[in-house]
Amino acid sequence: MTDRFRFRRIVAPAGPRITFTLDGRVLEARLGDSVAVAMMLAGYPACGSLPPTGRVRVPYCLMGACHECLVRVDGRSMHQACLLPVRTGMCIETDLEGHGS
Amino acid sequence: MTSSGLPDDTVHDVIIIGAGPAGLGVAAVTAGAGLLTLVLDENMHPGGQIYRAASHSPFPQGQVLGKDYWRKGTRMIRRAYASGAHIIPRAIVWGITPDHVVMARVDGQPRRFAARCVVLAGGAMERPFPIPGWTLPGVMTVGAAQTMLKASGVVPPTPMVIAGRGPLIWLLAAQYRRAGQDIAAILITAADRQWWKGLAALPFFLLSGDAWYGLRLLASAVMHRVPVHRGVMSICAEGTACLEQVRWSGKNGQDKVLPARTLLLHHGVVPNPNLAMALGVPHVWDRAQASFRPAPAGTAGYPDGIVCVGDAAGIGGSRLAALGGRMAGQAIVAARGRSRRNLLNWLHSVSMRARIALARRGRMFVDCMFRPASHFRQPADETVICRCEGVIAGQVRSAAREGCIGPNQAKAFLRCGMGPCQGRLCGLTVSDLIAQTRDRDPADVGYLNQRLPARPATLGDMAAMPADSAAIRAVTPG
Numbered sequence: 304m305t306d307r308f309r310f311r312r313i314v315a316p317a318g319p320r321i322t323f324t325l326d327g328r329v330l331e332a333r334l335g336d337s338v339a340v341a342m343m344l345a346g347y348p349a350c351g352s353l354p355p356t357g358r359v360r361v362p363y364c365l366m367g368a369c370h371e372c373l374v375r376v377d378g379r380s381m382h383q384a385c386l387l388p389v390r391t392g393m394c395i396e397t398d399l400e401g402h403g404s
Numbered sequence: 405m406t407s408s409g410l411p412d413d414t415v416h417d418v419i420i421i422g423a424g425p426a427g428l429g430v431a432a433v434t435a436g437a438g439l440l441t442l443v444l445d446e447n448m449h450p451g452g453q454i455y456r457a458a459s460h461s462p463f464p465q466g467q468v469l470g471k472d473y474w475r476k477g478t479r480m481i482r483r484a485y486a487s488g489a490h491i492i493p494r495a496i497v498w499g500i501t502p503d504h505v506v507m508a509r510v511d512g513q514p515r516r517f518a519a520r521c522v523v524l525a526g527g528a529m530e531r532p533f534p535i536p537g538w539t540l541p542g543v544m545t546v547g548a549a550q551t552m553l554k555a556s557g558v559v560p561p562t563p564m565v566i567a568g569r570g571p572l573i574w575l576l577a578a579q580y581r582r583a584g585q586d587i588a589a590i591l592i593t594a595a596d597r598q599w600w601k602g603l604a605a606l607p608f609f610l611l612s613g614d615a616w617y618g619l620r621l622l623a624s625a626v627m628h629r630v631p632v633h634r635g636v637m638s639i640c641a642e643g644t645a646c647l648e649q650v651r652w653s654g655k656n657g658q659d660k661v662l663p664a665r666t667l668l669l670h671h672g673v674v675p676n677p678n679l680a681m682a683l684g685v686p687h688v689w690d691r692a693q694a695s696f697r698p699a700p701a702g703t704a705g706y707p708d709g710i711v712c713v714g715d716a717a718g719i720g721g722s723r724l725a726a727l728g729g730r731m732a733g734q735a736i737v738a739a740r741g742r743s744r745r746n747l748l749n750w751l752h753s754v755s756m757r758a759r760i761a762l763a764r765r766g767r768m769f770v771d772c773m774f775r776p777a778s779h780f781r782q783p784a785d786e787t788v789i790c791r792c793e794g795v796i797a798g799q800v801r802s803a804a805r806e807g808c809i810g811p812n813q814a815k816a817f818l819r820c821g822m823g824p825c826q827g828r829l830c831g832l833t834v835s836d837l838i839a840q841t842r843d844r845d846p847a848d849v850g851y852l853n854q855r856l857p858a859r860p861a862t863l864g865d866m867a868a869m870p871a872d873s874a875a876i877r878a879v880t881p882g
């Protein structure tokens with residue numbers, strides 16, 4: 304899933320480098336990005352899967368409408384990743400199989 | 405600025421939801437007149453859709469995104485702050501009680517704010533554009549692409565295809581070309597009506613100030629030789645685990661295939677209806693824009709102390725949103741007996757009214773040019789229309805044939821509209837499909853009933869609500 308999904312930054316990022324965890328994996332991000340954009344830049348855009356088909360959810364609208372990017376953040380559910388600024392040490396959990404809840 | 409710095413039980417004169425041109429326009433007027441004004445917006449910075457992140461753009465001084473974006477955006481944001489309005493970003497509003505307590509999640513924490521009057525300036529969202537394969541990873545909206553470009557300077561993988569209809573497509577294409585980002589093709593979908601039907605409104609459009617801007621965008625796409633295909637009749641996103649190619653056909657019906665890692669879809673914007681509908685604001689069907697919008701202020705049944713402005717009240721674009729916001733601000737100030745009556749103010753409001761009337765007439769041309777063909781709004785049976793629950797168009801059609809007269813029955817049978825997006829990405833399609841199948845007007849079919857919370861809210865959020873019975877009634881079904 305990762306390399307095909309490489310989103311690219313075309314301008315020098317403003318914020319300092321930070322790290323956060325996604326389903327236990329330590330990833331790098333820049334302060335000032337949303338959690339969704341940080342996940343996309345890191346190559347892990349999947350936020351979860353939908354029953355019954357198991358369709359993988361990835362950010363679709365990035366403006367708070369589609370709710371495809373709901374994730375758990377620091378143990379609290381129902382956060383829209385596109386609206387949430389990423390922070391140092393943030394713990395993001397998806398509901399992909401084998402991860403999170 | 406993360407908090408208004410005021411105690412939680414402060415009653416604001418005005419709370420405005422949305423810090424776009426409309427909301428900031430209201431705020432500049434009401435705060436400027438000395439009313440205690442609070443603006444709540446879910447994004448990291450004020451600016452709304454058009455001026456998203458203008459004050460914090462990763463591109464220096466309007467590069468790539470355009471001089472207009474940077475200059476007008478920073479000026480608008482600066483003015484709003486200078487007026488003395490408190491602006492709280494990262495505040496997702498999920499409910500408003502009948503006595504105007506606004507419920508929000510600020511930085512993930514439950515908060516509530518009280519007001520005498522609440523202005524809904526939440527703007528628009530992109531019209532649902534269901535095509536086969538639109539749930540595949542790799543398919544996003546044009547608005548999403550623009551959001552990541554403006555806020556973070558990020559572009560999606562190439563090869564990239566853009567498909568649909570509407571001014572935002574040309575704006576994104578111009579910005580991508582300036583950024584040196586390749587576009588494999590732009591597929592312009594067929595329109596609902598012939599363009600000449602909008603000719604009557606053309607003179608107003610030419611006078612409204614938006615025409616020159618539009619022409620410049622079109623010229624930019626032509627000059628940069630992006631392959632543009634017009635009259636596209638069908639689009640299909642194909643791939644196994646993610647998007648691999650885009651299949652499309654033109655007027656001659658022949659299929660063509662483009663390899664793609666990114667497909668960006670766009671069929672114009674419609675008012676984001678959930679909050680206004682959940683508060684009981686009466687809505688009307690706008691035939692020209694093929695969407696529901698709040699009924700004009702003063703319509704019977706309008707909840708007390710609630711005002712809708714900007715694109716949230718019906719699509720008009722940023723110029724109308726800013727003008728409408730200032731007019732609404734003046735009305736609020738006047739209602740509080742704070743406005744000064746003099747010749748200058750009177751002339752000012754007359755000129756504003758004239759500019760609003762002109763821009764509205766001009767907008768009819770845009771509506772006519774860009775309304776997507778009905779077969780895209782009422783897609784073929786096998787197309788998924790509800791992303792959350794995986795409902796296909798054929799299921800809605802058969803439910804309608806079996807007697808479902810509106811979206812709320814369809815929802816009970818099929819669950820479309822019950823998922824986390826609360827119908828934002830299927831509501832209009834469901835109304836359209838039922839109207840088509842039963843040969844009715846969408847006005848008679850109606851829209852999915854909306855309830856609070858208008859955004860996902862946890863028990864913790866609910867627990868922060870004021871504990872009076874009216875407030876509890878507002879968020880409990882039945």
Ligand SMILES: Cc1cc2nc3c(=O)[nH]c(=O)nc-3n(C[C@H](O)[C@H](O)[C@H](O)COP(=O)(O)OP(=O)(O)OC[C@H]3O[C@@H](n4cnc5c(N)ncnc54)[C@H](O)[C@@H]3O)c2cc1C
Pocket residue numbers: 366367421422423424425426427444445446447451452453454455495496497498525526527528529530546547548550572575673679713714715716721722723725
């Ligand atoms: C994705 C997208 C991109 C667009 N880009 C452009 C563009 O580049 N140029 C252009 O001319 N037009 C653009 N438009 C059209 C745009 O709607 C208008 O030009 C203009 O921005 C409308 O101004 P407004 O103040 O009415 O709403 P908006 O500018 O949309 O502002 C509304 C604000 O309210 C916020 N909001 C909504 N609901 C809530 C809530 N419940 N809680 C808290 N905050 C909330 C929104 O996030 C937004 O910041 C775009 C529209 C969309 C949907």
